[in-house]
Amino acid sequence: MVGKSKRVALYIRVSTDGQTTENQRRELAEVAERHGWDVVQVFADKGISGAKGRDQRPAFDALCKGIARRDFDMVAAWSVDRLGRSLQDLVGFLGELHGKHVDLYLHQQGLDTSTPAGRAMFGMLGVFAEFERAMIRERVTAGLARARAQGKRLGRPPVADGKAGKVRAARDKGLSVRQIADKLGIGVGTVHRILSAA
Numbered sequence: 001m002v003g004k005s006k007r008v009a010l011y012i013r014v015s016t017d018g019q020t021t022e023n024q025r026r027e028l029a030e031v032a033e034r035h036g037w038d039v040v041q042v043f044a045d046k047g048i049s050g051a052k053g054r055d056q057r058p059a060f061d062a063l064c065k066g067i068a069r070r071d072f073d074m075v076a077a078w079s080v081d082r083l084g085r086s087l088q089d090l091v092g093f094l095g096e097l098h099g100k101h102v103d104l105y106l107h108q109q110g111l112d113t114s115t116p117a118g119r120a121m122f123g124m125l126g127v128f129a130e131f132e133r134a135m136i137r138e139r140v141t142a143g144l145a146r147a148r149a150q151g152k153r154l155g156r157p158p159v160a161d162g163k164a165g166k167v168r169a170a171r172d173k174g175l176s177v178r179q180i181a182d183k184l185g186i187g188v189g190t191v192h193r194i195l196s197a198a
Helices: 022-035 058-069 087-099 116-149 161-172 177-184 188-197
Strands: 007-014 038-046 074-077 103-106
Touching: 007 022, 007 058, 022 038, 022 074, 038 058, 058 087, 087 103, 087 116, 103 116, 161 177, 161 188, 177 188
Parallel strands: 007 038, 007 074, 074 103
Antiparallel strands: none
């Protein structure tokens, strides 16, 4: 192989404690060896669902931090569903990789963004994610229009006039916004809104 070896991070995950990450690790290590990649780190989340957010997947979070620092040139995973359950999550992750010029290899899907075909597939995923976002926006807009047509009130509930008066009175006594919110059992934002409208 010409030039320096690609620094690769492996990400492996299983959903239940009864499963083992060993098969994923072994297959990915074999792929790395065939390609002449240098596996610099292995991140493993055990017994954690892919539906959980990054904050509940410690190894995935550490992987993302490594991507941000450009600790590796490529991330290799067993399958797309090891990375996340929703298309939006996946495209967000792909965006992070792309922004740092880190490639992605997905063993089961045969996706390798360091190749022209892999980059084309990556682009298609972005198109699908945009389509999904547009569909969600359309459904939300239609739902809001339907709610308005049915006479439902949208937005934040209005603050009772009595509360607004109490907020202003407390402010006149020199209480801070936080003290007013605590005393009246309302949010700091609500206090700010009332005072800025006064």
